[in-house]
Amino acid sequence: MMTMTTNSVVYRKKPQKARTNRYSVRVTVSALFLGILAWSVALNGIAQEISVHFIDVDGKTIAEVPAQRQEEQVYLPVDAVKQVFDPDMTDQYNYPRKRLTLKTKGKQIRLQINNLVVSIDPGGQTHTLPTPPIIIAQEPMLPITFFTQVLPDFDNLEAIYNPSLQKVQLRPKNTWTPMVTGNSVDWAIIIDPGHGGADDRGCESNTGLLEKDIVLTLAKQLQQISKQQGMQIYLTRQTDAKKTHLERIQVAKRNQAQLFLSLHCNASFSPHEKGIKIYLNNPKGELRFPSNVQSGPAGQRLKILAQANFLKQSRDFAHTMETELNFLTEIPVKIIELPLVALSDAYMPAVVLELGYLSNVEDLEKLSNAEYITSVAQAIARAFQRYISSINPSVPQTVEQ
Numbered sequence: 001m002m003t004m005t006t007n008s009v010v011y012r013k014k015p016q017k018a019r020t021n022r023y024s025v026r027v028t029v030s031a032l033f034l035g036i037l038a039w040s041v042a043l044n045g046i047a048q049e050i051s052v053h054f055i056d057v058d059g060k061t062i063a064e065v066p067a068q069r070q071e072e073q074v075y076l077p078v079d080a081v082k083q084v085f086d087p088d089m090t091d092q093y094n095y096p097r098k099r100l101t102l103k104t105k106g107k108q109i110r111l112q113i114n115n116l117v118v119s120i121d122p123g124g125q126t127h128t129l130p131t132p133p134i135i136i137a138q139e140p141m142l143p144i145t146f147f148t149q150v151l152p153d154f155d156n157l158e159a160i161y162n163p164s165l166q167k168v169q170l171r172p173k174n175t176w177t178p179m180v181t182g183n184s185v186d187w188a189i190i191i192d193p194g195h196g197g198a199d200d201r202g203c204e205s206n207t208g209l210l211e212k213d214i215v216l217t218l219a220k221q222l223q224q225i226s227k228q229q230g231m232q233i234y235l236t237r238q239t240d241a242k243k244t245h246l247e248r249i250q251v252a253k254r255n256q257a258q259l260f261l262s263l264h265c266n267a268s269f270s271p272h273e274k275g276i277k278i279y280l281n282n283p284k285g286e287l288r289f290p291s292n293v294q295s296g297p298a299g300q301r302l303k304i305l306a307q308a309n310f311l312k313q314s315r316d317f318a319h320t321m322e323t324e325l326n327f328l329t330e331i332p333v334k335i336i337e338l339p340l341v342a343l344s345d346a347y348m349p350a351v352v353l354e355l356g357y358l359s360n361v362e363d364l365e366k367l368s369n370a371e372y373i374t375s376v377a378q379a380i381a382r383a384f385q386r387y388i389s390s391i392n393p394s395v396p397q398t399v400e401q
Ligand SMILES: [Zn+2]
Pocket: 194, 195, 202, 203, 211, 263, 264, 265
């Protein structure tokens, strides 16, 4: 860039004709370059350098590994196995036969370039990858699925992959056992999809997306996922219906729920405001009650105190959900403690989750995407399980295999 600038200063005094010539030379060179590029793309596809972050269950970085993206697939160098799983791993690549052998944790893993099958000895197990190992710049490269589907198994781990952020989270398998003892479910959770009905649509995007619809879709998915995992989820509304604040809290009381999660979306006059926020009810939070409420009737004071009894649990759940949701987003999730009148009648740990800003282009794009909503539901379901396991020590953390 510097040379170009200097050149243009030097050539500024030259006649117009010379400039035109120089320009046409540049066009020819660019055309030639594009031609070569198109030719190499046709031959190999284009490999783009990226990096993949491996993180642990608490979101801490295990390793950041350079990788290549080619034709929508992500490939990692063989050395990444050492960085992420086993520093003592040894590898051997047989060029003529295009065979790669890895020795790690007492196992011998055999792969072949352009072949989907992975064989593991001793035991003679095989695993079929969705994409095969390939050669990029004469180096054997392993598809990311080898790191998410094959390797974690050796450490009794499972991997969750976020392709849009190139993050892989490794977490212990079977950490969360369903909360079922005999035929009864110990845990009941209330999901409260905010708003509802014709006059209470909540926030609205300029594309016509409604808060009340997003939160209901998410709540139903969450109910579905959690049911499969043995948790009992009750919704404060199943349809696009108007519900009062008290009716919502009544659902929680009737079902003797142990956790209350209210779902909302945000909107702001500033189009730059974005990200996920978790609110919890703290009477001594950032905003204080006016003094007349503090010194109000005894019943009112008792209510506030009753919710305050659950502050620690609400915080624990908020932090668990924060860790899980941080996996989905580049902007860290914010936890905000406020005196929330809406939650003050809930005699149980209670939080409000604001999924993002319908007034922000990036948040709106995510919230309009069905796959994103599903990944949020899965993240919240994982948070439920981790939270419940953490306060219910009778639940085994791992199951012997
Ligand atoms: Zn709302």
